[in-house]
Amino acid sequence: MKRIGDVLAGMTISVPIGARGNGNGNGNGSAPAAPAPAYACKVCRDAGWVRLDVPVGDPRFGRLWPCECTLSQRERREADEKQRISNLDAFTRHTFDDFEPVPGTEEAFDAAYAYAREPDGWLFLHGGCGVGKTHLAVAAALELGKANGNVIFAVVPDLLDHLRATFDPANGIAYDERFAAIKGSYLLVLDDLGTENTTPWAREKLYQIFNHRYNERLPTIVTSNRDHNELDERVVSRLLDRHLTRDVRIDAEDFRRRGRPDYVQGRGRSRRGR
Numbered sequence: 323m324k325r326i327g328d329v330l331a332g333m334t335i336s337v338p339i340g341a342r343g344n345g346n347g348n349g350n351g352s353a354p355a356a357p358a359p360a361y362a363c364k365v366c367r368d369a370g371w372v373r374l375d376v377p378v379g380d381p382r383f384g385r386l387w388p389c390e391c392t393l394s395q396r397e398r399r400e401a402d403e404k405q406r407i408s409n410l411d412a413f414t415r416h417t418f419d420d421f422e423p424v425p426g427t428e429e430a431f432d433a434a435y436a437y438a439r440e441p442d443g444w445l446f447l448h449g450g451c452g453v454g455k456t457h458l459a460v461a462a463a464l465e466l467g468k469a470n471g472n473v474i475f476a477v478v479p480d481l482l483d484h485l486r487a488t489f490d491p492a493n494g495i496a497y498d499e500r501f502a503a504i505k506g507s508y509l510l511v512l513d514d515l516g517t518e519n520t521t522p523w524a525r526e527k528l529y530q531i532f533n534h535r536y537n538e539r540l541p542t543i544v545t546s547n548r549d550h551n552e553l554d555e556r557v558v559s560r561l562l563d564r565h566l567t568r569d570v571r572i573d574a575e576d577f578r579r580r581g582r583p584d585y586v587q588g589r590g591r592s593r594r595g596r
Contacts (some may be wrong), residue, residue: 426574438465452576472508516548
């Protein structure tokens with residue numbers, strides 16, 4: 323029988339490469355420490371939430387708050403969502419310089435031009451089809467968007483269809499953020515009010531948008547070719563508040579049909595009712 327010392331002396335022990343030292347040259351054979359994980363956000367370590375360094379007794383003590391990275395991601399999502407809804411890129415030719423003024427459009431042009439420079443209160447442009455309502459509303463939005471990118475232009479039926487399509491009760495947080503972004507945008511242009519499908523759900527969502535912006539006095543431009551009695555009474559009550567809204571009727575010819583020999587509609591209204 324061999325002694326244990328003789329057995330150990332005859333054994334060959336291999337040391338894995340990289341385990342011969344600790345990086346400090348002491349050669350003690352210990353394995354190197356695992357590298358520290360790389361976090362995209364060093365503040366919250368990618369958790370998305372932080373606890374504020376506040377003293378005990380502060381109402382914020384111990385509560386979780388969204389980290390700067392979470393807020394930045396939320397802002398980017400809102401910006402992308404507004405871009406998808408607005409589609410202002412399709413209206414690059416709808417500037418004030420491109421507008422062709424005709425009799426009956428002077429007041430509306432002056433009102434939209436002034437609003438683009440000082441967006442105080444609401445601007446309501448209404449009249450027949452093809453009188454330049456959308457053009458002037460977009461022109462003001464393009465001007466204001468140069469200084470503040472938080473601008474949404476939306477055709478009312480399309481906006482409500484978008485909200486309906488993205489509504490998911492199982493994912494209410496995302497929908498709430500989207501709806502809040504629309505309601506709270508710096509400037510909201512609602513085009514073709516009154517042409518939407520008047521379901522109870524659509525009326526309620528539209529009212530919530532109007533009511534929020536009315537209470538907060540947020541800059542809003544609205545266009546419509548419908549009479550006031552065809553619109554939701556709750557919306558009209560806020561829309562026609564003379565302390566908030568400049569109400570401009572455009573009584574002009576339809577530019578799409580202007581010059582046609584069979585065009586019998588003069589200055590924006592049917593002759594049947596005159």
